[in-house]
Amino acid sequence: MSERTPLYDLHRELGARFVDFGGYEMPLHYGSQIEEHHEVRRAAGLFDVAHMGILDLEGPGTAAFLRRLLANDVARIERDGRALYSCLLAEDGGVLDDLIAYRRGEDRYRLVVNAATKSKDEAWIRAHAPASVRITRRDDLGLLALQGPASPTLLRRALPGPWDGLRPFAFAEERDLFVARTGYTGEDGFEIAVEASALEGLARRLLAAGARPTGLGARDTLRLEAGLNLSGQDMDPGVSPLESNLGWTVSFDDPERDFIGRTALAEEKRAGLCRRLVGVLLGRRAVLRHDQEVLDERGRPAGRLTSGGYGPSLDRGLGFARLDEPLRGPYHVLLHGRAEPLELVRLPFVRRGQPAYRPL
């Protein structure tokens, strides 16, 4: 049985079409996901992300524990009120999930994790945490994302507070509100945590201020164009972050830091990567699909698409492909029986509303 977020009734009222995602009944779109996509690139969209998990960790040794738990190094967070993206790895280097760690104090952190994996993540974290670290799953909070270039103006109007002028990946808290300048669209924007009971009221204020309700359909094409992986789809426990285009998020800088998965990743680096994740782009308006096979010039299998779709901002088919190393392009996919050439690109495809890709 699917769960619902506190905004379910509001979605119904707004005419949402629903889809199951991560065990939740979530809005897919409210009429047209392509229009919603353009609205986020052009102005501002509001997303219900209350299905995601929030874990608060605090107590002596929390920072040290996170330096062991996460592939990225929380010691790189310069000060309280700043955040860091990281993978959560298994011992063998497989990606259990990705998350954002927010530093609220010396030994006080908040982790925001994905919906489908939140219970597993919590169990994993508890199993590895020392007794001095107190872990609280914050199901009493709900999460909204306000994304798009008009977000700062709109937030200032609907919800004035100390978050005005935050830098990217910074956050501020006031009473029960937690506002971070983070997101999953490649646009400016905010993610806002508030008591679940206050979520609908806040959503209505942001909608009244001009944000357009935006569903998971647009969220997927926005994050694809932004070159952002979806946990469980572009990466999972069977692959490492190095073969998921996330090498930059793994910090080997401190040789003393023995994070979970380090030995396996160091060995993988030494041996050389077998596969890598790249952006792929079609030359025309079309739709790439998850799990399509990528073929080399002689028609031999060379990898698969981990995500695929139609990118409204580029008006072309695009996606991510995990390809065998060494690369041996040119590559193509078969669409309705016809070979369509794939251009390999460095991600992201789009950033802040503009094409940003470069040939690989």
Add this chain to the structure above:
Amino acid sequence: MNSPPSDRRYTRTHEWLRAENDGTYLLGITDHAQSALGDVVFVEVKPAGTTVEAGGSVAVVESVKAASDVYTPFAAEIVAANADLAQRPEVLNQDPYGDGWILRLKPADGSDPGAGLLDASSYSRSLEDAHD
């Protein structure tokens, strides 16, 4: 959702066919079909002049969600595609029974264009039954 107009016939695979004065038929997909597909990204129609058997595919509608074949219920020749859809595929979502028509068909000699098709009320009932 728009109810199906009564000036045309329907298939169980959610196409509509409207007889034109010149003996050809316009073919499109129903409001139910476009809604299930979601935003249409492009429509690919087989070239004009192609002849297709009854039940054969005449076009593919590719949406954000899926690629879906469009079938002719009777043997026919493809006369023309709706050129507007190449530029503005969203018209298929916005006006599936009007400007969002997909192609024009000429029934093959000896084919029976009406055979096995549903009228608007039967088609509506078939949708309700499918919901039960």
